[in-house]
Each structure stands twice: as C-alpha cells, then as structure tokens.
Amino acid sequence: MDNKTLAREILDNVGGIKNIKSAQHCATRLRIITKNQELVDVKAIENLDKVKGSFYNSGQYQIILGTGLVDKVYEEFMPLIGQETTAKVEDELPGSEKITFRRAIRIFGDVFVPIIPVLVATGLFMGLRGLLTQEAILSVLGLTPGDVPVQLIQFTQILTDTAFAFLPALVAWSTFKIFGGTPIIGLVLGLMLVHSILPSAYAVGAGEAEPLIFFGFIKVVGYQASVLPAFMTAIATATIEKWFKKVIPDSLDLILRPFLTLLCGLILGLFIIGPVFHEVENYVLAAVKFLLTLPFGLGGLIYGSFGQLLGIIGIHHILSLLEINMLAKDGWNLLNPVGTCGNVAQAGAVLAIAVKTASNKMKQIAYPSALSAALGITEPAVFGVTLRLGKPFIMSMIGGGVGGFFASIFQLRATGLGLTGIPGTLLYLNGQLPLYILTNLIAFATAFALTWVFGYKKDDTL
Template identity: 55%
Template sequence: MSENKKVAKDLIEAIGGKDNISSVTHCATRLRFIVNDEEKINKDKVEDLDKVKGAFFNSGQYQVIFGTGTVNRVYEEVEKLEVNSVSKEEQKEDTTKKGNRLQRSIRTLGDVFVPIIPVLVATGLFMGLRGLVMQEQVLALFGLTPADISDNFLLFTEILTDTAFVFLPALVAWSTFRVFGGTPIIGVVLGLMLVSPVLPNAWGVAEGADPLVFFGFIPVVGYQGSVLPAFIAGIIGAKLEKQIRKRVPESLDLIVTPFLTLLIMITAALFVIGPIFHVVEDYILVGTVSVLELPFGLAGLLIGFFHQLIVITGVHHIFNLLEIQLLESFGNNPFNAIVTASTAAQGGATLAVAMKTKSKKLKALSFPSAISAFLGITEPAIFGVNLRYVRPFFMGLIGGAVGGFAASIMGLKGTGMAITVIPGTLLYLDGQILQYLLVNVIAIGVAFALTWLFGFSDKQLKEKNKHDGLT
C-alpha cells in the first residue's frame, strides 16, 4: 500500500468513515470535508496522521491541511476509496447555510474574487518587470537610455499592464453571475457594457473630462477599474435572470431572458447602481488610504500584527477588494509589503521550532511548513505548528508587527497583489528590492529569535503530548 493511500484510508477512518462524509473537495493546501456528525471525528487521531499539518473547522467545513502538492495526491487516493468527492461549486451549496452571516458574506466575497486573482497577479508581475526593464541602471547594461525605448514597446507593455484593470468590471460581473447562479456569459457582457468605449472613460473623467449627464442630474461614466458597481450589478443581475427564466416559456427563453436581463441591468447599473456604489467605493478607498498613512509606522504595526489572526478566521479574502482598489487607483499596493512581513514572520517562528526541537516528527512537520510560509502560504505553519504550541504563533505576530512597521517606515509599495515573501520579490523589482528583502529579514529574524528564546522548548512538546494522551 502506498504511503498516500494509507494516509487517505486512515484519515477517512478517523473522520468517522465514509458514511460520516457528505462530500469532500480540496483547495491549494487542504482537503475540505462536509461531515454529517462532528462528534464522530477523532480529531487527535487526524492531527497525528503522517503528512497532516493541522485540522480545524471553518465555514461549515472540516479542513485538513496537507500543503501544496501533497494535498492533490492524497485527494486522488481519497477519490479511489469512493468517498463522495464533489467540485468546489457543488460543495458551496452544502455550506451556504452554515456559519454566521458575516462568515457567509466573506466566503461569498472570496468565491467571487479568488478566481480573478491569478490574472491580477500576472498583471502585477508585468508591472514589476516593466519597472525593472525601464530602470536606467538596467538599460545602461545594454548601452541604452530611457529615451532609446520606442513608443511601440511602451504601448506593448501597457497592453500587458492595463488590460485586466480596464476590463475589471467584466471579470467581476462574470464571476459574480457564476457564484450567484446566473449565466456567466451574460455577466461578461454586462460588465463589458460598463466599460463600453462610447462612455466617457473613468480615468479621463477623474482628470477633468465631463461625464454624460442624464435627466439633468445623473452622471454616467465608464467604470474602468471599478469593482463595487459590477459586483452589485452582478448579484442583482443573476437573481433577476433566474426570476425571469422562471416566468418565460421555454420556447422563448433563449431570446427573452438575456434580452430582458441585460436591458434592465445595464439601465439600473448606469443610472442607479453605478453612481451610488462608485461613491461608496471612493469612501472605502479613502478610509483604506487613511489607515495606511497613519504616522510613525502605526499602519504596519497594526496590520502586521493582526493579519494572521484574521487568516485564522478565514475572512481575509475581504482584503482582496481593498488591494484591487489600491492598484487600480494608484498603480501600487502598500498593503502587500505589510502582509508579506506577517506571512514571513510565521515562517520564521516555525523555522525556529524546526531547528530547536529534537522530535523527528515535529522537525519533519515544521521544515516543510516553514518553506510553505516563505512561499506565501501560512496555514500549514499556523495550524500545523505555531498554534499547537501557542507561543510560537504569538512570537510570529510580534515579528509581523515589527516587519510591518519597517515596511511602513520605508514606504514599500508592491506593483501587484496576492503573492508574498519569496514569490513577492517580483513585485518590487522597480528599485525597492533591497528594502523588501530587509523587511523580510527583519520579520523572520525577530520571530525566529523570540521563538527560539521564549516561544518553544521540547518541554512544551512533552506537556502537550501528555495532555493529548500521546505519552
């Protein structure tokens, strides 16, 4: 029997057998189970399995952390054992009514924005590479100056860096229709209508161009780079489409449903939803910038300390909206550097545990978890190591606060979002790379030193094993 097959078999038994599993799916690092009876789960046995780096309940799901790569292989073995595996979309229906209203709302926000993030990550990397290529020192290596760069080349780079944000409403509307049960292609067209070239360009209006004025008082503009108008229009549009479809004869559905949905929604989006939520979006942006501009590095201290606490709750996807707004409005993202510090610090704390413990099992768990954190994914480090022993997690929070403080003081601003620590270096190639590396060293160093000195000893390990009945 292969190792992964044994892990899958033992895991299913520890969860209470196939009959206790309603469905299972997976994400980048975790298996996500919907169970029928939580009391049947032997949680200590689950967490003691080889390759398992932690397990917890969140948003109605029992989530078992394996880490990137491993989770895919274990999931394949779980499928072979004929457990009820489903897609993420199907499992969402099982979890819709679980959790409080805030958890459900944040989960839905994540479902909408997570599929969009990869293209925004790519756009951020393009921005970083353009910043690197256009630096005078880099050009000088090839005997060039900025004046030697052709307009056509700059135009090509604009295609790479601007397209995702110009058509962002189409991406948001598409994903929102998909999540709320509408037809995604109708969402795409609705979003494209919001950035139609016949409308005054949003950035042009921001710089002084005149919007269209309907009925003498309603300003109508394009919504390039905007998020909330497309998001709200997507929610209402998906629900409207389903209501229209229920009332239209099947023979006319193909023609009437998309026609009425688009007609009603673009009217509502341009004349009501857009003007209102564009103002709301501006206020959110102003509030975010005000926090990030707190004096004396306070923003870095606060965000650097609390961010990983928020990750534990699973509601950290709400920050996606804020980061998108920062990038669209300013072309940079100061939030990323602070979050990088909090992420790196958890890795530093886990690395200290790995190097200090004499337990082979804990070493085998901690080293890969630390590497995962340095690649930007902290769940294995948090749930597999740091939270188990409490103090390493708290030392990681302190390291994140100190690193975040340094990031704020230095004024670091990434060119993109959603990647941190080692992969995140690509967002700081525009002359900030040394400061970025220094922030990471500070965060990791502080968390490592505090954990080594005050945060962990094998005595804690023995006490925990004794408490858990493992010794």
C-alpha cells in the first residue's frame, strides 16, 4: 500500500472529511482532532498496512506510523481534507511546467509575504530612532546625544536590529515552507548563517572586521541582512532534504535527515554560495566607484536606476566601505543622496498602487509598505509589492534614476551614512536640505506618475 492510498484509507475510517476538525503530526504519530469519536473505526485503522497502533489522548486520535513515514502520510493526508502542508510551489517549478521570469519573481515574493509585517514594524522603529537620536532633533529639546541614556539606546537597538540581523533565518524558514522542506530546519539553517562566530558582512564591508579564511583561500562572512544568498541556499537545501526523504529508511529518518540536511546546507551556504557573492561584491564596489566619477549626472542616473538591485541580490554591504572612505577623506558622502532616491521611488510606486488598486488586500499591504520605504526600509515594498508585480518595480527604477541624476547635478553631499528617505534629511543640514527634499520629491513623483499611468491597473493582484 503506497502512502497516498494509506492516507485515503485513514480518512475513510475516521469518518471522512466532515468528521475532521484539524490534523497535525509529531515525530511518529498522525494526530487528528475529530468531531465525533464514535465514527472512527479504530480496528480497521489498526489493521491497515504500516499502521503500528492508535489511541485517543486529550481529544486527539493519534495514529502511530513511525518516524519518516508519518511525514509522508501527512503530506498526502492534508490535501485530502482540503488543507495544504505547503504552498505547492512545486507546481511552479521546472518539471511540471516551464518556469518563466515572472513566475520566478512571484515565487520569490511569496517567500516574503509572511515576513512583511516585521519588516514594516522594523522600518517604523528605525525611522523613529533615526529622528529621535539625531543631534539636530535633540537640540530642539535642549539635549545632546550624550544626554540620551545608554539603556534607551540599547533598547532601541533591539527593536531596530533584530529582524534584519536574523533576516536570513526568516527567509530560510519561509523558503523551506514554500518549497516543501521542514520549516524548522530552514529556520535553524538561517540562524547558522548569521552565527555570532561569523563576522558580519556589514563589518567586513566597512573594514572593521576580516572574513574567516577556510582551507587557506575561501573567504567566509555572515549573511546578516542578506536576502538572495539565504534564499538560494534554502532552495537548494530544501531540495536536498526532499531527496533525503525518499532515500533514507523510515527507521533512520528522524536521526539522519535533519543531520544531513543541515550539514549539506551549511557547507553549501558558507563555502559555495557565500564566496561567489563575496567576489561579486568586489566587482560591484569597483563599478560604483567608477560611476561616481562620470560627468553630467550619468553616474547618478545609472546608480539611481540599478542600485536597488544590489539590495535584492544581497551584496549592498560592501558599499559601506566606500561611504566610510569618502567620509574619512573629504567629510562628505556622495553615494547616500543617489541611493536614497531609489528608496523614495519605491515609496512613490507603492503609494500609487495603494491609491489606485481596487483590492482591499493590496491596500493593506501597500500603504504600510510605502511608509516603510519612505523611512528607508524598502524590503516590504520591493518583495511584497513592486517586484512581484513587475512593472511597478521598473517604474521605481526609472524614478530612482531620475532622482539620482538630479542628486548628481545638484552635487548633493551627506554628512553621514545609514539614513535615507525622511530620516535622511538629518544628513543634509549643511545648507543642502531644500535640494535634498526637491530631489526626493522628483524621484517620488516620477515613480508615482509612471506607476499610475503605465505600471499598474487597478484590478491587478499579487
């Protein structure tokens, strides 16, 4: 008897769909909450091939199947009762239907849907912290940065840093869930990728730390705040885990599958995918340095258009080194005013969608995502809205490019780094604040108008 037939026989003998409230599973047992215990044919179930016994406990009818087998039967059982164990992304992948770029982007976006609320909250926390801890704001209250209690700073750091420090763990968890792996294994794999022993990619990018060197030549850093490396590692590892499910004997599944999955995933992430992205970062750094030297605003136009892609790819950390070097050498940051235009353009594109859409669900996602982007956190806007829809992302790139062009023409220079959008105004209290506001309004308005006219129809859905 195959697993699908076994699942169907169990369903028939517990009284059918109408007698089931919900179903779960543990390491060895399929746990079913039934409406009427008298409709369950215990004897018939226990006589089924592969069933090792059953019993009632705390309102649950628990069927003993054993390690490994219970996972497989559960995956067959849940669709029979009208519930899915995963988002069935397998239907979107090669093998069942030819994958397209749009379908791949939609899958990528689906991974971020469960994560969006915490990213929006973090964006708000970061915006408020940036405003309330700046010297210009504190001076209005007759205070200086030294007057702010250390404990308050530490408290705000917990609010603002946690989600992004462990973003790879959230991405890996959601990716495993979407791609049919075990979500808790994905979560642990993501946590391994940001383990405290691994130097932060931001610290390495800023020149404050050195990468770990394995085998004499492989440079390894943590994935803190990275997206695509964790996403790719999780896809590959979830695929490996599903293969292990098929080849590992059920009696050894509980021991071997998590062990081998995490081992393979960590090796893949740290020694293959990570180093590849590290090399890409070096080329990106050289390219951005070159762009900043181009005349007539061309560098601002190009970087303002395509800089948003660096955050998606997860190689934006290296630019911190360039910003710090500029500040140390001349006291000015020429990259910030160009980069912030892309963030504000995302806010404009998403706000256009929020206003124009006929979908209440879309409005619920788009409005807070637009606010978060205006405060400098674009992940909810990008992964939750514009990238999934396609055209609005292109419109935001154009808006960012137009804004970046004017930022270069106006020769905008920030006095620091790390703040963009509305909080970024505090970096331009050097006589350039009006030009900074004007530049960002241009980026915002361009993306808003293009999205409204060309990039989005009111009936489009995610």
